[in-house]
Amino acid sequence: MKPAFYGRPVLEVARDLIGCVVVHDGCSGVIVETEAYHDSEPACHAYVGLTERTRVLFGPPGRAYVYRSYGIHACLNAVCEPAGVGAAVLIRALEPLEGLELMRERRGLERVEDLCSGPGKLTQALGIELVDNGCELARGPVVISGKPRRWRDVPVAASRRIGITKAAELEWRFCAVGSRCLSRPALSRV
DNA sequence: CATGGGATTGACT
DNA sequence: GTCAATCCCATGC
Numbered sequence: 001m002k003p004a005f006y007g008r009p010v011l012e013v014a015r016d017l018i019g020c021v022v023v024h025d026g027c028s029g030v031i032v033e034t035e036a037y038h039d040s041e042p043a044c045h046a047y048v049g050l051t052e053r054t055r056v057l058f059g060p061p062g063r064a065y066v067y068r069s070y071g072i073h074a075c076l077n078a079v080c081e082p083a084g085v086g087a088a089v090l091i092r093a094l095e096p097l098e099g100l101e102l103m104r105e106r107r108g109l110e111r112v113e114d115l116c117s118g119p120g121k122l123t124q125a126l127g128i129e130l131v132d133n134g135c136e137l138a139r140g141p142v143v144i145s146g147k148p149r150r151w152r153d154v155p156v157a158a159s160r161r162i163g164i165t166k167a168a169e170l171e172w173r174f175c176a177v178g179s180r181c182l183s184r185p186a187l188s189r190v
Numbered sequence: 191c192a193t194g195g196g197a198t199t200g201a202c203t
Numbered sequence: 204g205t206c207a208a209t210c211c212c213a214t215g216c
Contacts, residue, residue: 037197043197044197045197048214051212051213052213053211053212053213067197067211067212068209068210068211068212069196069197069198069199069210069211070195070196070198070208070209070210071196071210071211072198072208072209072210073198073199075197075198077197090197118198119197119198120199121198121199130211161197162197163196163198164196164197165196
């Protein structure tokens, strides 16, 4: 998708990204779970303002923001809103599309539902790492492209974001209803 | 320069 | 259900 797609309110983009396709290094998958983050709320990395780490978040829309989580996993975001605003959509889960065998190799697992059903899992399955931070999502190496036909009007449910302690009440998580590849069920009874 | 805290996952009780 | 692994980065001395 082009930068103009991302240069909109982050909540709109987070919902609209459900059904789009992430492609990297021989593998691809349909986005079925996202979360929105915005510099106005404390769960967002950009809440602290402009630093070396958040430079990409405050930059132009349509780039990848990749950070290391818990010292182990890489997590993929799409930078949103106009430059100067620190906002991004965390890609939390995919339904695997192409490169299934390569994903199984990278993950050391067989079941399709286990390959990309979490933010750290999908980056491992697709081979996305910190070196991809800042890349343009319309050009690569990490690419996000438009929705296959059957994903064009999929119902989307909103709920609370997962694994955060600050601003936990906001319902800024979006899921494709009925997908079997979510990190957790769409209707979380937290 | 030292320290502490995660937008997680998988293994184990 | 509980818990450790592990490292980047923001903060504070």
